[in-house]
Amino acid sequence: MIFQNSLEFAQQLDAVDPLAKYRNEFYFPKVNGKEVIYFTGNSLGLQPKRTQSYIDEIMSDWKELAVEGHFHAKKSWWDYHELLAAPMAKVVGAKTQEVTVMNTLTVNLHLLMVSFYRPTPKRFKIICEEKAFPSDQYLMNSQVKFHGLDPDNAIVTLKKRVGEHFWRTEDVLEKIKEVGEELALVLIGGVNYYNGQVFQMQQITKVAKEQGAMVGWDLAHGAGNVALNLHEWGVDFAAWCSYKYMNSGPGNASGVFIHEQYLDRKDIPRLEGWWGTKKETRFLMEPEFQPMENADAWQISNPPVLSLAPYLASLEMFEEVGMDALIKKRDTIVRYLEFILQEIGKETNATFQIITPKERGCQLSVLLHGQGKELFKYLMDNGVIVDWREPNVIRLAPAPFYCSYVDMFHFGQILKSGIK
Incomplete structure (x- = not known):
């Protein structure tokens, strides 16, 4: 043209x-x-x-039903988050059971690193991009310190070439191979917030997995913006905020992806809470945690439906288009x-x-x-x-x-x- x-x-x-x-x-x-x-x-x-009507519906149910809205609202509150899973999965290229919505972005990345950053004396390093979004930098520094490690030694940053404003994929792959058997995790912003670069996520994921590392992506600027195929790429985990390209409102809830190979397993370390246990037994108040068979196992508390309503309204448009x-x-x-x-x-x-x-x-x-x-x-x-x-x-x-x-x-x- x-x-x-x-x-x-x-x-x-x-x-x-x-x-x-x-x-x-x-x-x-x-x-x-x-x-x-x-x-x-x-x-x-x-x-x-259309957002207002979704919020008004919950406010009306709260007024008319009070606590009974959890089970008797038109869109019942106790499983309201499940309405978001299928349309959200399409946006990020996942299976419905691999996604859930909870908390906010950095909170979710912390929770996911509990499961997927498990450093050993030999394999403990994290690769990220230089000058990552500050919240990601704070996240990784604090996680490394939590495990008693020195960030200067454990965190490897991907550098741009002198005089250039973007990362070259060949340099990223070379660094992954160089760190090799010491590499525990690759965690990069899939779309860089500063220069707008889309990393070659499929290729980077493949090479990192070949080194035996876990791979996670911060998709704050990716979800609703670029083509994603998280399941087929073999990504271990990802998280994104919903208020940028997905139009769900300021500071709203974060989406999470966890590859199906990690679902319905009791041996995965997690910070656990009531809403991650099986729906069928949740209200029996049993002392033993029985994880949900999908990504909801990583939920801790009941989701805030007033926050989820605008996200659902936006996802309806993504479904249409x-x-x-x-x-x-x-x-x-x-x-x-x-x-x-x-x-x-x-x-x-x-x-x-x-x-x-x-x-x-x-x-x-x-x-x-x-x-x-x-x-x-x-x-x-x-x-x-x-x-x-x-x-x-x-x-x-x-x-x-x-x-x-x-x-x-x-x-x-x-x-x-x-x-x-």
Whole structure:
């Protein structure tokens, strides 16, 4: 497709976009009385309009049924989380029994490391990417210290080549093989939060497993954004937040994947609680833990249904559309955004360096040579909601559910007017 930097061309793209109608399914903030151009779905997705009815249903059941809502609500609370499993599994390429929803992301990664980071004197090292998201860094440091190990010795970071802004897959694989028999766990953010790079998860998983290591993925920026096939790839575990591309609301519940080979086993170490024990015997209050036969065995407490309701509302849309359609639009709209940036750069003699490699999802991270935070502020003041990362990067994530091609054109015009 030959792109054009014109309103008419952008309108033509929107006219043939099969997902265009979903824009009206979301609420947009307004700046100066106009709906914003929203590029921060990689941080917090917009609110789906259907969310309110899902929450209202629970509030009504609570009012009318009180405690009986656990079993007699239309969507009973005690197994409400099970409604999310099948649509969530499709998003991440899993079997229904391999996924559950509970807690929040870093909490879940801690719980999963109890099961899957079991260091020995010989095999104790963790491989992660350099400058991982801070929460992941704190997570791994504290887990290593919990086992009495020194993070400087136990944690191996994957470096970028000097002068480059992305990781090369061959370097990642080489490092995995180099650590070899000392490697206990590979735990990487599947889509890097800073540069938007999508790691070659299938290939990395395969090579790490060949070394005898466990493999986990933090999919905070991956779930609902990129094609995932966690079961077929042989990933041991993964977790993701639901409030970015999956639009479930601020700080909402996290999804978890645990490969089926670890299900229905009593020999897996876990931090256990009431909601992970078998439903059939849960209310008999027996002293011995009998794990659920699916990923729910890792649940500890009863899920907060008021938090799950917005997630279920969003997953309903993912069911309607499917990841293939979302990814198809994602690829086109991101390429159009890249084209717009290049065209505005030519028109203004500004240099916008896209540091996101071609292995990408929704996000373009743009290094603003010669432009500072003043440009970021100008965009925000003029209704373009973007994300600033030090030292001089803006992140742009045109989520395919609600961003339009006309948004991309108008963004270019606002950007052009803000360049000094």
